[in-house]
Amino acid sequence: MRILLVEDDPLLGEGICSGLRRDNHAVDWSRTGEEALLAINHSSHDVVILDIGLPGINGLEVLHLARKNGYETPVLILTAQDAHADRIIGLDTGADDYLTKPFEFGELCARMRALVRRTRGFTTQQIQHKNIVIDPAAHSVHIDDKPVDLSRREFSLLEELISKKGQVLSRHYLEEKLYGWGDEIESNAIEVYIHHLRKKFGSDLIKTVRGVGYMVPKE
Amino acid sequence: MSIRYRLMLRIIIVSILIVGGGALFAYEDVKHEARELFDAQLARSARLLLSMVQTYNETVDFPSLQTRLNENQLILDTPGQLEEGEELESGHVYETKLAFQIWGNNNDLLLRSISAPIQPITVQKNGYSYQTINGQQWRVFSLPSKDKRYLCLTAERLDVRNDLIGKISSDLFILFVVLIPVLSIIMWFALGQGLQPLQKLASQIHRRGAEKLDSVSERNAPSEISTIANAINKLLARLKEALDREKRITSDAAHELKTPLAAVRLHAELAQKATNKNDRIESINQVINGIDRTTHLVEQLLTLARLEPESLNLNFETLNLKQITIEETALLTPLAFKKNIDLSVSANDDIFVKAEDVSLRLLIRNILDNAISYTQAGGEVKLTLSSINNRICLSIEDNGPGIPPDDRKRVFERFYRGQNHETQGCGIGLSIVTRIVELYNATLEMNEPETGTGLIVTVCIPVV
Numbered sequence: 263m264r265i266l267l268v269e270d271d272p273l274l275g276e277g278i279c280s281g282l283r284r285d286n287h288a289v290d291w292s293r294t295g296e297e298a299l300l301a302i303n304h305s306s307h308d309v310v311i312l313d314i315g316l317p318g319i320n321g322l323e324v325l326h327l328a329r330k331n332g333y334e335t336p337v338l339i340l341t342a343q344d345a346h347a348d349r350i351i352g353l354d355t356g357a358d359d360y361l362t363k364p365f366e367f368g369e370l371c372a373r374m375r376a377l378v379r380r381t382r383g384f385t386t387q388q389i390q391h392k393n394i395v396i397d398p399a400a401h402s403v404h405i406d407d408k409p410v411d412l413s414r415r416e417f418s419l420l421e422e423l424i425s426k427k428g429q430v431l432s433r434h435y436l437e438e439k440l441y442g443w444g445d446e447i448e449s450n451a452i453e454v455y456i457h458h459l460r461k462k463f464g465s466d467l468i469k470t471v472r473g474v475g476y477m478v479p480k481e
Numbered sequence: 482m483s484i485r486y487r488l489m490l491r492i493i494i495v496s497i498l499i500v501g502g503g504a505l506f507a508y509e510d511v512k513h514e515a516r517e518l519f520d521a522q523l524a525r526s527a528r529l530l531l532s533m534v535q536t537y538n539e540t541v542d543f544p545s546l547q548t549r550l551n552e553n554q555l556i557l558d559t560p561g562q563l564e565e566g567e568e569l570e571s572g573h574v575y576e577t578k579l580a581f582q583i584w585g586n587n588n589d590l591l592l593r594s595i596s597a598p599i600q601p602i603t604v605q606k607n608g609y610s611y612q613t614i615n616g617q618q619w620r621v622f623s624l625p626s627k628d629k630r631y632l633c634l635t636a637e638r639l640d641v642r643n644d645l646i647g648k649i650s651s652d653l654f655i656l657f658v659v660l661i662p663v664l665s666i667i668m669w670f671a672l673g674q675g676l677q678p679l680q681k682l683a684s685q686i687h688r689r690g691a692e693k694l695d696s697v698s699e700r701n702a703p704s705e706i707s708t709i710a711n712a713i714n715k716l717l718a719r720l721k722e723a724l725d726r727e728k729r730i731t732s733d734a735a736h737e738l739k740t741p742l743a744a745v746r747l748h749a750e751l752a753q754k755a756t757n758k759n760d761r762i763e764s765i766n767q768v769i770n771g772i773d774r775t776t777h778l779v780e781q782l783l784t785l786a787r788l789e790p791e792s793l794n795l796n797f798e799t800l801n802l803k804q805i806t807i808e809e810t811a812l813l814t815p816l817a818f819k820k821n822i823d824l825s826v827s828a829n830d831d832i833f834v835k836a837e838d839v840s841l842r843l844l845i846r847n848i849l850d851n852a853i854s855y856t857q858a859g860g861e862v863k864l865t866l867s868s869i870n871n872r873i874c875l876s877i878e879d880n881g882p883g884i885p886p887d888d889r890k891r892v893f894e895r896f897y898r899g900q901n902h903e904t905q906g907c908g909i910g911l912s913i914v915t916r917i918v919e920l921y922n923a924t925l926e927m928n929e930p931e932t933g934t935g936l937i938v939t940v941c942i943p944v945v
Contacts, residue, residue, distance in 0.1 A: 273771050274744035277764075281751045284760065315740075342739035363743035367750045 263378060263398075263418070264288040264439050266307040268298040268324065269340070270316050274363075278311065281367050286401060286414035288442040295319025302328045306438055307335055308381075309374045314341040314352065322355050329356035336377035340365065375399055382425050391424045392481060394463065410462055415440050419455045423468060423478045432475040452476075484679070485672050492668050493661070500660055504653040511649045519642045520609060523622040526581065527635040531624055534583055534591070534631055543591045554595045578638035580619075586630045602634045612636070678706040686713065694721040726789065734782045737908075741778060745771035781909040784843060788916040795837040795920065802832045802841075802873060803866055809845045810864060813853060820858045828866035834873050834942055836921065844917040847910040848877050848938050856881035856935075872941045880935040889927045914940075 265282055269275040270293050282289045290305065292298040295316045302310070302324070314321035325337055336358040341348070344362040352360050358380075359373050375398055379387065389396040395404045401417060403410045412420065422439050423431065433452050440455075441447050448454075456468055456476060469477050534541060580597035584590055590599060603612050603621045612619045618639040625632045685697050696714040699707045745768055752764035810826050817824040834841070852862045856879040863878045884892055893915045918925045923942040930937055 271740045271744060273767060273774060274740055274747065277744050277747035277751060277767060280760075280763070281747060284751070284755070342736045342743075344739075363739040364746045365743060367747050367754075 263308040263374070263421075264290070264306070264442065265374065266290050266292065266298070266301050266305070266310040266335075268292045268295075268301075268311065268316065268321065269313045270294065271313075278367075278370075282371075283442075285371060286417060288418070288440060288445065290443045295321065295324045298324045299327060302333055302335075303331075305443075306435070308378050308439070310335055310337045311340050311370070311374070312337050312357070314339060314343055314348075322352065325352075325355050325357060334381075336381055338370075338373055338377060340370070372399065384425070389421065389425055391427060391478065394424070394467075396421055396424060405463065412462070413458075415451075416455050416458055416462075419452070420459055420463075423476060427478040428480040430471045430475045430477045435475070485669075485676055488672050489665065489669060492672075493665055496661055496664050500657055500664075504657050507653055508646075508650045512646045515642050515645055515649075519620070519637060520622070523609075523620065523635045523637055524624070527622050527624040527633045530581060530583060530635070531626055531631060531633040534633070535626055541591075547592055550592070551595055575641055578641045580636045582634045582636075584632040584634070586632075591631070597636070602636050606632065611639075678702050682706055682710060682713075694718075694724065723789075730782070730786065730789075737778060737782075738775065741771050741775040745775065778909070781913065785909055785913050785916065788840065788843075788913065788920070795840070797835050797837055799833050800836050800838060800841060802834050802836075802875070803828045804831070805838075805841060806845055806864060806866060806875065809842055809849065813846065813849050816850070817853050817862065820853065820856070820860075822853055822856055822858070823861040824853070824864075825862075826864045826866075828864075832866055832868055832873055834944070836942070840917045840920060844914055844940065845875065847914050848940070851910055852877050852879040852881070852936070852938070855879070868944075869941075871944045873944060874939055874941040876937050876939040878930060878935060878937040880930070880933055883929055883934045883936045884927060 265287050267275060267278055267282075267289055269278065269291070272293075275291055275293065279289045279291050290301055290307070292301050293316075295318045298310075298312070298316075298321075299319070301307075312321045312325060316324070319327075321339065321341070325339075328337075337356065338359040338361060339352045339357040340361050340363065341352070342363045349360045358377050361370060361373060375387070378398075387397065387399055389398070393406050395407075396417075397403075398421060403412055403417065403420065418440050419436060422436060436452050437447055440452075456470075460468060467478060469479055471477060577596045580594045580602065581592075582590060582594075582597050582602055583592040584601065590601075593599070598614055602614065602619065603610050603623055605621070605623050606625055607623055610621050610623070612621050619636045620639055620642070621634055621636040623632060623634050682697065682702070694717050696717055697710050699710045699714070702710055748764045748767040748771060752761050752768065755761035755764055806828065807826055810824060814824060849862070849864070856862060861880050865876045865878070867874050867876075893911050914925065917923075918940060921942050923940055926937075926939045926941075928937045928939070929935065
């Protein structure tokens with residue numbers, strides 16, 4: 263998953279970033295409302311973690327502006343403001359979930375997975391395609407109940423392709439999903455990961471659409 | 482002693498004095514007037530008798546007149562009635578207390594009332610006198626005729642007039658004895674009624690809980706009560722303000738502590754889950770970092786709380802500002818060193834201010850700490866002390882990014898941290914500064930340096 267984190271506290275931001283990265287997510291970190299709006303307008307994320315108390319434009323204003331411009335990515339508000347009124351305002355402004363500080367990191371991850379699952383139209387945690395079962399929470403992939411060893415980016419790529427099966431995904435789109443802002447992208451990285459996946463799951467799984475991108479055909 | 486009792490006591494004392502004094506005056510006046518009236522009557526009777534005697538001059542048959550007079554005397558049925566002083570069908574008992582004598586010029590008693598003695602009542606030939614006859618006090622008037630042939634003496638026993646005076650004074654005494662208690666009872670209730678607004682105010686305050694600090698009602702209250710109510714309301718307002726401030730600080734602090742606590746918790750969780758040593762060490766370092774930051778936040782909050790007016794106990798003394806500035810700068814030098822910031826103090830002479838040591842140091846430390854924190858590595862921070870027109874000014878100038886004029890008001894808000902994220906502060910430093918500036922009646926200005934970027938913070942303390 264590619265996640266946008268909007269948090270002004272350096273220590274907390276750093277913690278969330280490194281935690282999410284250790285869980286194989288790509289994370290972009292904005293420290294102000296202005297930065298967050300730029301990120302929202304120019305990159306695509308699977309989920310946004312948004313703090314309310316930001317210097318400059320606050321989180322609620324960011325959310326309001328984004329939703330007004332038709333921004334559909336699920337947003338999870340992560341804030342110290344725990345009053346019921348604050349929660350109601352947050353959710354009514356367009357947040358999809360609301361978590362208060364201090365929080366458990368595992369819960370934050372589970373809530374984000376739930377949000378992403380909902381936007382992808384799945385109801386169960388595990389994603390199944392033919393004999394392949396992906397468990398995003400456990401970061402595991404099984405073929406016929408046998409575990410397959412995948413690198414962090416291979417996993418993200420497979421998850422992305424299977425959860426959007428039937429759609430052709432461009433190389434640029436996939437790169438965006440796999441890499442955060444600071445990450446260095448090798449020119450043929452996606453081709454390499456596709457090659458690895460085909461070796462592990464068979465060449466039929468992923469189709470190349472020349473000049474457009476890649477897709478996992480529907481069953 | 483209640484106000485009601487105090488007022489009662491005063492009113493009773495004053496009433497006794499006034500009513501008693503009035504009664505005494507009335508008594509004296511009645512005595513005097515009665516005497517004059519009776520004296521006038523004596524004189525008038527004497528004049529009448531004398532005139533009658535003179536009219537019939539030679540033809541008066543005194544012995545037969547005396548016989549008639551004796552025949553017509555008042556007959557008393559029982560001696561007891563004499564003392565009663567009551568009206569009778571045939572006359573009045575007081576008649577026996579009135580007497581007259583008419584003397585000829587040969588010292589012969591021509592006529593007398595039955596109540597009069599045979600001897601002259603008085604030897605005085607003219608005017609009023611007092612006489613004692615048979616143990617009884619008499620008031621006598623002597624009136625001689627112009628040709629000195631007759632002398633008329635009219636007399637009245639003093640107990641007659643004393644009876645009247647006694648009667649009037651006993652009436653006055655009864656009035657006095659009855660009036661004072663009646664007045665007291667009326668006053669007691671009137672005072673109770675009059676003090677009711679005070680009672681109302683008291684019960685209004687009495688019924689209040691500690692959380693109810695809205696003002697007490699001043700409506701329809703008499704001016705004395707509304708003065709008290711007003712004073713109470715002012716006190717309540719101050720209390721409410723202090724309590725609200727306390728509540729706000731507590732709530733702000735609780736909120737502000739949540740973020741570093743969340744960070745500490747998160748890093749601890751990451752350390753627990755870390756799959757390799759490097760990740761774990763990094764996370765644990767961040768936990769320590771987070772705890773240090775939280776500690777700093779708590780310390781700053783405590784400092785701010787100590788500067789709240791309720792808990793403040795400032796001990797003003799004469800301090801050498803130059804000395805303190807140098808000491809505080811020295812304390813922060815390691816921080817400046819780390820960022821390779823050029824730190825300098827310029828002050829000519831010793832400057833003395835009347836101030837409190839701890840808060841003065843806090844003021845300098847917080848501004849200087851901000852300047853060093855917000856200035857980029859390799860920058861410059863200058864402290865200048867000067868004394869201008871009864872004011873001592875400390876300016877701290879840096880060549881950091883400065884603060885846009887629009888943001889200058891906001892930086893004093895609690896927990897505001899500005900747009901710079903490289904700096905780890907808790908946003909309370911300038912709140913502390915503001916509080917101390919208020920304490921010293923000082924002024925704080927923020928300006929841009931004439932050349933380049935940066936900020937000059939100038940605090941001026943008035944010399945008392």
